[in-house]
Amino acid sequence: MDRLTLRRPDDWHLHLRDGAVMRAVLPHTATQFARALVMPNLVPPVVTAADAADYRDRILAANPRGSGFRPLMTLYLTEETQPRDVRAAAEIGLIIAVKLYPAGATTNSASGVRDMGKVMRVLENMAQIGLPLCVHGEVVDSDVDIFDREAAFIDRVLDPLRRQIPGLRVVMEHVTTRDAVEYVRSGGDDLGATITVHHLVLNRNHMLAGGIRPHYYCLPVLKRETHRRALVEAALSGDSSFFLGTDSAPHVDAAKLQPCGCAGCFTAPVAMPLLADLFDAEGALDRLEGFASEHGARFYGLPLNTGTLTLERKAPTLLANVETDDGPLTVFDPGRAIGWRVAEEGCAP
Numbered sequence: 001m002d003r004l005t006l007r008r009p010d011d012w013h014l015h016l017r018d019g020a021v022m023r024a025v026l027p028h029t030a031t032q033f034a035r036a037l038v039m040p041n042l043v044p045p046v047v048t049a050a051d052a053a054d055y056r057d058r059i060l061a062a063n064p065r066g067s068g069f070r071p072l073m074t075l076y077l078t079e080e081t082q083p084r085d086v087r088a089a090a091e092i093g094l095i096i097a098v099k100l101y102p103a104g105a106t107t108n109s110a111s112g113v114r115d116m117g118k119v120m121r122v123l124e125n126m127a128q129i130g131l132p133l134c135v136h137g138e139v140v141d142s143d144v145d146i147f148d149r150e151a152a153f154i155d156r157v158l159d160p161l162r163r164q165i166p167g168l169r170v171v172m173e174h175v176t177t178r179d180a181v182e183y184v185r186s187g188g189d190d191l192g193a194t195i196t197v198h199h200l201v202l203n204r205n206h207m208l209a210g211g212i213r214p215h216y217y218c219l220p221v222l223k224r225e226t227h228r229r230a231l232v233e234a235a236l237s238g239d240s241s242f243f244l245g246t247d248s249a250p251h252v253d254a255a256k257l258q259p260c261g262c263a264g265c266f267t268a269p270v271a272m273p274l275l276a277d278l279f280d281a282e283g284a285l286d287r288l289e290g291f292a293s294e295h296g297a298r299f300y301g302l303p304l305n306t307g308t309l310t311l312e313r314k315a316p317t318l319l320a321n322v323e324t325d326d327g328p329l330t331v332f333d334p335g336r337a338i339g340w341r342v343a344e345e346g347c348a349p
């Protein structure tokens with residue numbers, strides 16, 4: 001098969017940033033995706049409904065004319081978040097989820113949650129109105145090795161929380177381990193998971209063996225091959241609990257290439273071509289539409305897109321960087337030639 005037309009996909013976990021970087025990265029998402037769930041970890045974070053409305057307006061102002069792309073907004077959960085504010089923002093359709101960052105777990109998470117006890121009232125309210133909680137599922141406890149942070153989060157935080165608030169809808173963001181895949185698989189309809197493109201194609205050897213590759217460094221950090229295989233199996237399985245969230249997380253090269261470099265892989269420009277490469281290699285191109293275009297919308301109770309996206313095979317080529325007024329962004333994966341591209345045709349959302 002040299003061409004593949006699928007229902008227009010959605011990206012259920014995306015960092016658009018703001019300002020010059022947002023203007024440079026947004027068109028790459030808008031040419032592939034109808035909608036994206038926009039992460040709120042700006043500096044300062046998107047904590048109030050007013051913040052979310054302003055941010056949405058800035059995104060729409062930078063949206064390429066005629067793209068039809070729709071940003072779906074989230075609020076950043078803090079220990080001060082008020083249940084009534086969350087309810088009000090959800091009721092007017094401004095937000096479709098709230099994001100939990102354990103404080104210190106990842107980029108711009110300093111305003112996140114230290115004590116889960118302080119956010120229980122908000123979470124109980126969210127369960128009542130069916131508003132999903134998206135979680136960066138890693139503990140930051142000093143006794144836990146960084147490669148075990150996700151598994152420990154399930155045991156220490158997520159599973160107790162879901163028992164305490166039955167009916168709370170949760171998306172485990174960017175799952176990276178077999179442990180998370182198994183937990184989500186057995187978690188029922190109220191539990192879903194996003195899987196990124198980079199975690200589907202790389203393991204930790206790719207990042208660390210034969211030289212350190214800063215553009216592969218993201219959080220949760222890449223894991224060993226058995227975990228990557230579990231993610232691939234979940235994405236190909238047709239299980240609707242698993243859906244695409246690229247976690248495309250641009251940081252200009254100057255911020256990534258330094259003694260303490262930022263975490264995040266900038267995958268947006270190649271997200272769908274790279275996925276096509278992977279699903280093709282696995283002999284499962286027919287599974288791509290469910291994973292990228294259907295399962296997520298069903299989880300969030302939103303209509304499926306009616307537009308399409310066409311991908312076509314091409315001679316494998318390396319990618320150019322994306323320039324911004326703040327400096328260049330290296331597109332993931334700087335070492336990989338990609339054998340698919342987005343075709344001109346196809347209709348927007």
Ligand SMILES: NC(=O)N[C@@H](CC(=O)O)C(=O)O
Binds near residue numbers: 136247
């Ligand atoms: N994934 C990352 O490595 N980085 C994300 C934050 C996040 O999604 O955890 C970022 O905002 O840069």
Ligand SMILES: [Zn+2]
Binds near residue numbers: 136220
């Ligand atoms: Zn995260």
Ligand SMILES: [Zn+2]
Binds near residue numbers: 013014015039247248
């Ligand atoms: Zn992210």
